[in-house]
Amino acid sequence: MRRFEVGDNVRVDIPNRDDADFDRYHGQTGKVVEVIEDDAGQATGDERDSYLFGVEFKGGNTDHFRWRDLRPNPKEE
Template identity: 75%
Template sequence: MKRFEVGDRVRIDIPDTDDPDFDRYHERTGKVYEVIEDDAGEATGDERDSYLFSVEFENGDSDHFRWRDLRPAPEK
């Protein structure tokens, strides 16, 4: 069960301020440009973890996120 698809606008939501990615990504918005399937869901027991979402930001930076760090982006 994928929560997001290619082309979806998303907002990064990292609630843990101690997370090393918090300052870099929290509350940034971008667009999903690729969905990669892996076997992480087998290790965690949650099939949603089997998807890694590649997100590109407006400045051209990109990175990969799991479903729990993504929310739908607010409408512009």
């Protein structure tokens, strides 16, 4: 079960301040532009981990996140 689809507006919400990406991405908003399926869910036992979401931010840079680091952002900012 995928939580997000291409075109969805999202906000990055990294709960761990010690995460290397916290300062770079926490609180930023963007749009899902790609969904990649892999086998991470088999390793973790959580089907939701089988999806990696490519998020494009203002300025055009893109990075990839798992579902746990993204929240819906119904307003495009």
